Amino acid sequence: MTIPPSIFSPCHGVVPLRPRLENWMAELLQDCPRLDALADRFGAPLNIQSVDPFRRNIAQLTDCVTDYDLPFMPMFARKANKCLSYVQAARDMGIGIDTASHAEVEQCLAQGVPGDRIVCTAAVKDRALMTLCVGGCVTVILDNEDELELLEDVAEGARKPVSVGLRLNGFERDAVKLYSRFGFPLAEIPTLATRIATSETLRLDGLHFHLNGYSAEDRVAAILQTLPLIQAIKGDSTAPFFLDIGGGTPMNYLDDAAGWDTWLVELDRALAGDRDPITQHNEGLGRKLGGHGKVDSYPVAQSLVQEDWMRRILDHMSDGQTVAAHLRDAHISLRCEPGRSLLDGCGMTLARVAFCKRDSAGTPVIGVQMNRTQSRSGFAEFALDPLMVPSAGPRKEAIEGYLAGTYCTESEWLTRRKMAFPQGVKAGDLMVFPNTAGYLMHFLESRSHQFPLAQNVFVTEGNAGHVALDDIDAG
DSSP states (O other): OOOOGGGTSSSEESSOOOBOOOHHHHHHHTOHHHHHHHHHHHOSSEEEEOSHHHHHHHHHHHHHHHTTTOOEEEEEEGGGOOOHHHHHHHHHHTOEEEEOSHHHHHHHHHTTOOGGGEEEOOSSOOHHHHHHHHHHTOEEEEOSHHHHHHHHHHTTTOSSOEEEEEEEEOOEETTEEOOOSSSEEGGGHHHHHHHHHTOSSEEEEEEEOOOSSOOHHHHHHHHHHHHHHHHHHHTTOOSOOEEEOOOOOOOBOBSSTHHHHHHHHHHHHHHTTSSOOSBGGGOOTTOBTTTBSOOSBOOTBOSSOHHHHHHHHHHOEETTEEHHHHHHHTTOEEEEOOSTTTTTTSEEEEEEEEEEEEOTTSOEEEEESSOGGGGOOSSSBOOSOOEEEOOSSOOOOOEEEEEEOSSSSTTOBSOSBOEEETTOOOTTOEEEEESOTTTTTTSSOOOGGGOOOOEEEEEETTEEEEEEEOHHHHO
């Protein structure tokens, strides 16, 4: 369907950052009575989601790599969203799951995900987590010597060798070392591999890395520096062996990616005093006068994204062959750990406007019944325009102002970007933050002040009447 422009008119940035919307989102946004009923039934804030885009995104990624005749297992990064509906969909589609905690491993096993399709990459692994992984036949990605020693102890008496992978660091690109706090230095891998090869309780099934940022070129460099290690470990063996290149698949969340460049130009103008501010207190959000520095936000308008990014990696030529051919010839199964990219288009967060007032400077403040942790990941700013679904009744005068959340601090803002409300804004209107399923709705969510966490409901595309509470909330 064509997304009607009227969806975006009640609320937008004074310099817009218009989000891409899925059809299921657009249908709901045009049905105010239904949204009101959902908020009344399940409470607000409310995370409204759909697994249909998740399934589509999985299929597109697997189809992309299938074109290279390369064994492939995407491992959904469970930490990106806590809902069990995605675990169930991943299980049914035959992909793997990357877990980062005891609860995540336990829930995946309880949902019937086979242990050999689960990896545990938790940043800190204690004995209880290791014991669960061993009992569930989960692959443990080892990060340091202490973890290795702990797993060797836990694995004593296991009924069969425990599957492990080694996490790597110390890669270089253009003579610059790529920093990571995770993993073993590359130079230590041969000794560690020999140690595991002589173990009766552990089995080395693969190597793993996770690089900061989103650069395809960094991944290519890391793969090419890992291949000789794998060759030394495997020799001529054709036994299964994986290389997991982690996450960081880039995304574009904007309806028009050029909108980000326009917004940056206007921010620079505002910082220079050449136009009215577009952010609270003319804050640069990490950007400095003169166009220096980066805005502290997830990069919402990347140009090389999803399958095109993966193709850039696999098509890279080295020593007369593509990266894909090198992996295939070495009998290596490729893995990656997408989170945000698989959850693209899967969710939005709904909350009610509680009030509209003015602060001590006379600037409109719109109070919304949610807190900033409910639409935020590790970045300081949410760089997509929220949408507003006006409630019934007479409207108020047009205003421009800022969205405040429920925490009792001066710093509690849902976005520091100035929003325009051409039809005014009043208590009872619904604010909707789009495309929040990937990291935004759950990664930092907090019960500070003892506010309840948002519940999570799922709708089915093409079946507008069906709504189900996710099992993570249903108990």
